[in-house]
Amino acid sequence: MEKDATTIGLTKENHSMLKKFDEENIFNEMKDGYRFAIAYSLSKGAIPGKVSGGKTTIFNVGSIDENQEISSAILALSPQIEVPVYVYAERLAEAGMTELVKIYRQNNRLNLSEIIEETS
Amino acid sequence: MMKFLKLNLKNFMPFYGDGHEIKFPTDEYKNILLVHGYNTYGKTSLLRSLRWALYGHVSDKFDREISYLDLLNRTSAKEGNYKFEVVLDFQANDSVYKITRNVSSKESISNPLNNNDFMHQSWFKKDGTVLTDEEAEHEINLIAPEPVSRFFLFDGELLKEYEHLLEEDSEVGKKVKESIEQILGVPSLSNGRNDTSTLSKKYRAKQNKELKKTNVSDISGQIEELDKTIEIHEKEILDTKALITRSQSRIDLIAENINNIEEKSKIADEITEIQGEIREIKSSIKDLDNKRLEATSSAWKLLLKPKLLKIQKESLTNIKNIVKQFEKVGELNKEISLLSNLELHDQSCEICNTKSPNIDANTLVNKKNIIQEELNRIGISPDYLDFSKINSNQEIIDSLLNSNEERTLKSLDDEIDNKSVQLVKKESDEITLRSDLGDEATVKEITDEYQKMGGLKESIVNLETNIQTEKSSITTCEKQIKLLEDLIKESEEAKDSPTTKYVSILSELNDIFSNSIDRLRDELKKEVEQKASEAFSKLIHRKIYDGLKINNNYGLQILNQEGDEVPMKSSGAEQIVALSLIDALSRTGRDSGPVVMDTPFGRLDDVHREKIVEYLPESASQLMLFVHKGETNDEMLEKMASQIGSQYKIDLQDDEINSLIRKMN
Secondary structure, eight states, rough: OOOOOOOOOOOHHHHHHHHHHHTTTTTSSHHHHHHHHHHHHHHHHOOOOOOOOOOEEEHHHHHOOOTTTHHHHHHOOOOOOOSSSSHHHHHHHHHHHHHHHHHHHHHOOOOHHHHHHHOO | OOOOEEEEEBBBBTOOSEEEEEEEEOOOOSSSEEEEETTTSSSHHHHHHHHHHHSOOOOOOOOOOOOHHHBBOHHHHTOOOOOEEEEEEEEEEEEEEEEEEEEEEOOTTTSSSSSGEEEEEEEEEEETTTHHHHHHHHHHHHSOOOOHHHHHHHEEHHHHHHGGGGSHHHHHHHHHHHHHHHHTHHHHHHHHHHHHHHHHHHHHHHHHHHHSSSTTTHEEEEEHHHHHHHHHHHHHHHHHHHHHHHHHHHHHHHHOOOOOOHHHHHHHHHHOOOOHHHHHHHHHHHHHHHHHHHTTHHHHHHHHHHHHHHHHHHHHHHHHHHHHHHHHHHHHHHHHEEEEEEEETTTTTTTTTOBBOOOOOHHHHHHHHHHHHHHHOOOOOOOOHHHHHHHHHHHHHHHHHHHHHHHHHHHHOOOOOHHHHHOOOHHHHHHHHHHHOOOOOOOOHHHHHHHHHHHHHHHHHHHHHHHHHHHHHHHHHHHHHHHHHHHHSSSSTTTTTTHHHHHHHHHHHHHHHHHHHHHHHHHHHHHHHHHHHHHHHHHOOOTTTEEEEOOOOOOOEEEESSEEEOOOOOOOHHHHHHHHHHHHHHHSSSSOEEEEEESTTTTHHHHHHHHHHHHHHHHEEEEEEEEEEGOOOHHHHHHHGEEEEEEEEEOOOOOOEEEEEEEEE
């Protein structure tokens, strides 16, 4: 198995959208948006592959997952992953952000309560 | 005796369309007409339609003539129909009259903006014959002269004006006094005095020319000089009066402006209040936004909740299964252990040491093998590693699920939505109020306006003093002229001249008019006082009063049985006194006729309301009462029932904007 990531990020486009979400106060911090994107992918049962194209490093894994809650959640929900957990987390974040951006563009807003309600 | 017969309105004020008709009661004993209507539905417009029919113009509460555009129904105007009409049928002095008045936009005008853009037409028929304008005016002056109309076509507001008669030096009081004297005929005598004075001057000038070469030419010259001096004083008086009128107009404007500013000030207060509310809502939204932002930190956990709950459930089942397996393995191991013991201890019971002769060694081995096979099938060694792993996973899931942020985030969003709706509403209210407000009014503006008004009032007082000074100068001149005229009259050269005789006669006539003015005023006051006292004694509930006493301003004071003045403490009493005066003036200025009262009972108690409806139908040929719900009650209506000739109700039309007149059964 490959070595686990110590930093994680997004593609350039999704990174700029995450910044936009932060600026529009959709999330308290970019980290919250990043975690939400990971969780969105997990909730949808996505099995993301390797991200093609370049990526922008945004966080140290330590800052995004201080209490290992993210990694625990990933391992709990996707125990069969074949790549290290943070490599997988990055893939989940990318896939999740792509979907959230779609919702945002469709509705001109991103309502977290509605998204949560929709998944429950 | 005048009686209204029928009134028809078309597109007049709130009465959109045609078919708005009132038939007035003509029965002598059932001569009350009641028109019920909420405030703003059109009672005052109905009163105005009668005034407009009779006189062709109508004023607002500030005595400003109401324009045709304001008399025209707004819906009709919006539809491009600029025609309105009022038709009034009435009888008087054994004749039947019909006045038809209509106003429409001039043919060349598609969007009339002022009275010049309209055409006013009227037909005044007497017994079916159309009269000329002059004849029509003459008839109206005989039947219902316009100055008297304020006493028989009046609204409740008028009573307040009459209450001002009781205040010394009240501006409103002065106006009402002028109006009263107008109808009591005093101006006729004043005009007579002025006319004889003018003629005297004319003949004195002629006399002066005739006496130029006589030995009284000096005296005549002195009279001429005095006449010139009088002219200067009179001009000064006229100029001063014009100044007073201008000042008074400015005071009226300022009063209206103050009224507007005060209205605006109220709006400004409302805006300030709304702004406070808007600030509060915005601050509350900001707080909620902050809380919502904080709540977004754990929003990701909420997304996973359904899946985590599922795993949690599965995990619990797994734990239970493992525990069961542990238990089963334990049991089986125990059995194997027992069987092994039996082999080791000569097939004796381990516990009681009794031999078991029937147990075959092969059977024991077979049994042990079966148990061992089952243990192998279960395939779990009594290892706690897996269990510990599952248990640890369970703790993580529990911790992830241990969040109540979902409710908070949702409720915060809902609350923010609610507050945002409130904010939009308040902001819209503010915009509406701001457009009503126009330029913002300030307390300073009001103070400035009051100061201006105070200054103008002071200058009016000074100007009036100047007029008195000028008048006394004129009187002095006139006395001197009289003395000089006597000298001329006695002179041989002038005494037989027709001009001298004219001058003498005109001088005597002038004296007669001058002396008669005060006498007529006093006599009319006595008549008004007597009639008002009669009305008052019938209108007032308590019989402890002797009557009313009139003052110089036509204000009335209540007298007790000892003849002493009684201070009026209640506004209800003031209203009764004002009504008594109006009734007296109405009967002093014309024959008995109809009385129309809009919102007449404002501050009266039930007892006095009943007194009025008992008295006025006797005093007037017809009594028309335009009342709102708060002014009448069932008991009162029941008592009036035998005198009510007809009842109407003003309702809103389906559009909820315009009004209609409905006859009640």
